[in-house]
Amino acid sequence: MKSINIGIIGAGYVGLTTAACFAHLGHNVICVDNDENKIKILLSGKIPFYEPGLDKLVIENITQGRLQFTTQTQKAVKESLVLFIAVGTPPKESGEPDLSYVENVAQEIGSVLNDYRVIVEKSTVPVKTGDWIKETITRYNKSKAPFDVASNPEFLREGSAINDFLNPDRIVIGVESDRAKEILLQIYEPINAPKIITDIKSAELIKHASNAFLAMKISFINSISIICELAGASVDKVAQGIGLDKRIGPAFLNAGVGYGGFCFPKDLKAFIKIAEELGYDYRLLKEVERINEEQKQRFVKKIEGLLWNLRGKQIGILGLAFKPNTDDMRFAPSIDIINELQARGAKIKAYDPYAMNNAKKILKDVTYCNDPYEVAKNSEALVIITEWDEFRNLDLMRIKELLKLPIIVDGRNIFDPPKMAELGFIYRSVGR
Ligand code: UDX
Numbered sequence: 001m002k003s004i005n006i007g008i009i010g011a012g013y014v015g016l017t018t019a020a021c022f023a024h025l026g027h028n029v030i031c032v033d034n035d036e037n038k039i040k041i042l043l044s045g046k047i048p049f050y051e052p053g054l055d056k057l058v059i060e061n062i063t064q065g066r067l068q069f070t071t072q073t074q075k076a077v078k079e080s081l082v083l084f085i086a087v088g089t090p091p092k093e094s095g096e097p098d099l100s101y102v103e104n105v106a107q108e109i110g111s112v113l114n115d116y117r118v119i120v121e122k123s124t125v126p127v128k129t130g131d132w133i134k135e136t137i138t139r140y141n142k143s144k145a146p147f148d149v150a151s152n153p154e155f156l157r158e159g160s161a162i163n164d165f166l167n168p169d170r171i172v173i174g175v176e177s178d179r180a181k182e183i184l185l186q187i188y189e190p191i192n193a194p195k196i197i198t199d200i201k202s203a204e205l206i207k208h209a210s211n212a213f214l215a216m217k218i219s220f221i222n223s224i225s226i227i228c229e230l231a232g233a234s235v236d237k238v239a240q241g242i243g244l245d246k247r248i249g250p251a252f253l254n255a256g257v258g259y260g261g262f263c264f265p266k267d268l269k270a271f272i273k274i275a276e277e278l279g280y281d282y283r284l285l286k287e288v289e290r291i292n293e294e295q296k297q298r299f300v301k302k303i304e305g306l307l308w309n310l311r312g313k314q315i316g317i318l319g320l321a322f323k324p325n326t327d328d329m330r331f332a333p334s335i336d337i338i339n340e341l342q343a344r345g346a347k348i349k350a351y352d353p354y355a356m357n358n359a360k361k362i363l364k365d366v367t368y369c370n371d372p373y374e375v376a377k378n379s380e381a382l383v384i385i386t387e388w389d390e391f392r393n394l395d396l397m398r399i400k401e402l403l404k405l406p407i408i409v410d411g412r413n414i415f416d417p418p419k420m421a422e423l424g425f426i427y428r429s430v431g432r
Contacts, residue, residue: 003027004187007076007083009105011038011069013161013262014122014154015086016047020054021165023061025190030068030076042069050327050354053162073108077117082183083109084152085133086122095269099129106133110140113147118180120150124207124267126274130174130200148180151200153207158261159325170194174203208274211267212285217252218259219291225255225431226298235431236413255431257337257385257411258295260322262330265292296333300340302428303409307380311345314404316379318372319386319412320363321355329358333411334385338363351375353388376402387412396423 003026008019011033019031033039041048045059061067070076077083085105089097102123109119119137121130134149141147151174156164171188173195175181181197188195198206225235235255243250259265268285275282304310322332329335332355338348342365351369352359360368369375372391376382376399384391392414400406400423408420410429420427 001026001189002186004082004183005080006030006187007032007073007080008086008122009033009073009076009083009109010086010088010101010123011035011042012086012088013049013051013158014156015084016042016058017051017054017156017161017165018084018086018122018154019067020057020061021162022187023064023066024057024166025187026066027187028066029061030070030079032070032073032076034071034073036071039069039071051161052159052325057162073105074112077109077112078114080117082118082120082187084120084122086154089123089125089266089270091266091269094273096273097124097126097266097270099125099132102129102133103136106136107140110137111142113137113141113145114143116146116148116179118148118150118183120152120184121204122152122154124153124211124263124270125151125204126270127201127204127208129204148175148177149200150175150180150184151203152184153203155207155210158328159323166191168193170196172196172198172203172206174198174200176200208267208271211264212271212288214252215259215264215268215292216284216288218254218264219288219295221253221255222258222295222430223291228431238431255413256295256387257299257333257430258292260331260333261328265289265331293336296336297340299409299411299430300337300344303341303381303383304344306407306409306426306428309345310341312347313345313380314347314349314378315341316375316382316403317348317350317366318352318375318382318384318391319388320350320352320359321386321388324386324388327354327358329355329362332386334359335362337383337385337411338366349375349379352386353390355386373398373402378402378404380404381407381409384408384410384412384414387414396420396425400424 005028006022008015008031011031019029023029038048047055087101092098130149130151153172171193173184228235239253242248243253272282272285320334349367356368407426413429
């Protein structure tokens with residue numbers, strides 16, 4: 001394999017995982033971030049968030065001299081053939097993504113360009129952003145150095161990002177020239193996965209369409225969970241039954257309190273907005289969003305339905321992160337659920353194995369505990385919001401003794417209802 005000099009601009013979840021994995025594949029990588037503190041942390045061999053295995057991969061590749069960190073974009077542009085833009089695209093008030101960081105990077109690259117480079121969009125961006133990046137680089141490119149723009153969207157799930165990078169279902173490469181295509185194929189040569197070559201706009205759309213479809217699958221099964229509750233059926237069985245149809249597939253059919261995280265909510269809003277700008281009212285995706293919001297409200301009503309008045313009552317929450325194996329609290333369903341419970345007067349005690357530090361910055365008046373048992377102690381009900389493995393293996397008899405009332409409301413369906421009834425719990429879950 002030919003090793004290629006790669007620059008990654010942005011050392012967030014996507015940028016850092018991409019940088020470490022490219023270095024692991026044998027390329028020479030320079031990772032840039034304008035946050036000096038973040039670069040300091042990275043140079044000391046630590047990573048600024050929790051992602052299983054990433055710290056080890058970063059240290060290994062720093063030690064082997066394949067991974068460098070800097071605050072200087074200029075250095076990366078000078079020394080790399082390919083530059084991946086992996087900076088943030090946070091949502092604006094309107095739902096549109098804020099692309100000013102992408103623009104800044106394009107300006108910076110353009111103004112120091114002096115030889116052929118491939119500039120690749122890695123951040124999730126609206127269709128046609130590639131055109132803007134090209135235009136911006138051209139405007140700032142005084143030396144008139146040749147360059148290509150490409151789109152190579154990421155499909156990394158937090159918590160399993162390294163595995164998703166190294167064993168992907170597919171690699172999408174959106175290009176305008178054979179030269180850029182060959183270079184990107186060389187970079188990904190060690191990875192055995194179908195490689196889809198498209199134009200840039202189709203590649204940009206593949207990313208938004210994938211996330212929109214997955215969010216739709218979750219809202220679909222959540223809507224089925226409502227029907228199941230009304231009809232007296234079981235959503236797990238329905239999901240199993242439909243998931244075995246190869247055209248549907250079993251993944252992403254877990255009913256629960258709804259999707260969260262920094263991708264689905266933001267990407268859906270952005271996609272609806274892009275469609276609107278293009279002249280299409282994306283009602284299907286608006287409904288996907290609505291079902292997701294309603295799912296959290298229904299869950300709060302379920303708790304209220306079991307406890308009657310919530311005023312002054314202590315409720316124990318297990319799990320705050322938007323999903324297991326991450327400390328990420330961004331758009332976590334726990335936030336809306338806890339806010340609603342507090343608005344009804346409930347007192348909240350909570351535990352999460354990794355997300356409590358981040359939760360403290362967002363949630364108010366929550367008592368944080370050292371373990372699930374401390375949460376259960378004297379609570380009127382135990383509420384499960386994130387399905388950490390730790391919770392599947394709880395000593396339920398101990399929990400029952402500690403709880404004021406033996407009530408568990410499970411937003412992720414981690415326990416078996418007949419077994420819970422046998423143990424003497426009043427147990428409610430979603431769609432069962
Ligand atoms: C997602 C995409 O999967 C990834 O490809 C993309 O590029 C980034 O966004 P991520 O946000 O890390 O990844 O998490 P993911 O595992 O997809 O879960 C998203 C949300 O959906 C979580 O809140 C999760 O709890 C929820 N979910 C997922 C369900 O409620 N039910 C399911 O069956 C699956």
